[in-house]
Amino acid sequence: MSVDAWADYRRAAGAAGVEVRVLTGAALDGATDVWRAVWHEPVMERPLLTALTHAGNYVAGAFANGRIVGATAGFFGPPARATMHSHVAGVVPGLATGGVGTAMKLHQRAWCLDREVAAMTWTFDPLVARNAAFNVRRLGAALDDYLVDFYGEMTDGVNAGQGSDRILARWALDAPLPSAPRDLGPAPAILDVGEDMAPIIGAVPPGASAVSLAVPADIEGLRRDHPRLAAQWRSALRDAMLERWEAGWRPTAVGRDGRYLMEAL
CATH class of the missing domain: 3.40.630.30 (Gcn5-related N-acetyltransferase (GNAT))
Incomplete structure (x- = not known):
């Protein structure tokens, strides 16, 4: 097109x-x-x-x-x-x-x-x-x-x-812009945001072919006010995402809130 x-x-x-x-x-x-x-x-x-x-x-x-x-x-x-x-x-x-x-x-x-x-x-x-x-x-x-x-x-x-x-x-660049961004749908979370803004790390359920990974909505604010906690997020996301990446998974969609969907390809 x-x-x-x-x-x-x-x-x-x-x-x-x-x-x-x-x-x-x-x-x-x-x-x-x-x-x-x-x-x-x-x-x-x-x-x-x-x-x-x-x-x-x-x-x-x-x-x-x-x-x-x-x-x-x-x-x-x-x-x-x-x-x-x-x-x-x-x-x-x-x-x-x-x-x-x-x-x-x-x-x-x-x-x-x-x-x-x-x-x-x-x-x-x-x-x-x-x-x-x-x-x-x-x-x-x-x-x-x-x-x-x-x-x-x-x-x-x-x-x-x-x-x-x-x-x-x-x-x-020669592809049309997305007309309807993909929704994530239900997927088990292997990284989520706790009530105290700390990362919550979960395991990949057996047989799962898709997982979600959440990040703080305002990491810049967290870096300004709580730099040690922000640095924890760097390590948590790196570990969770790299493990899936090295297993052949890839991020295939992102929610409005920045939540990633990773799927086995």
Whole structure:
């Protein structure tokens, strides 16, 4: 089925009240400002962004009323893979749920398809429930790999002391957006959230072919207020998910609350 990627972008941008534009020159400073507001330290500075754009890669910003409110950057993988890796995307604090991220992702998708790039990858923290739901339910991305401490020890204001496990998402850009995200249905929980916000770990029932894994709804708040408990969640999710992954299971759906469904494939 053919897709009109630019039409998808225009609908999302209109709903969010933004315009997404490719950035060059001095405008690249706006991207660094956005990321600094999100992560409290530089993520990618203008000299690197200048080199990336000069080499034909993607850096763009989302603008509302003339002000940059979001920014994203990606670079290409080896030619034979025809893949863009979307390395960083951020929206200024307070606007993360307003659809700006969707507009940026769909602009990046349309830009890639214009260049015959039909796949995009990126990593995300599997403990951030809203990102898991967005990637799978809104975009239709597949969850390809679990990467333990992918970035090593991180020092920014969001991730410091919390490990850097990531899931690799892969998005088929020429596929239609999901019209009706899959519901999880009943599945035994091997990881759940207790009343005290501590992880509750369960066993896989004999003969089960699907299980669910829940994460806290607000891991960022937990990291801020109870960092030791948040670090327990990193270990609990890693152990539970990796055991299933290594047995050939994969996450196949994500609920609105960020609950994962893993199934034996």
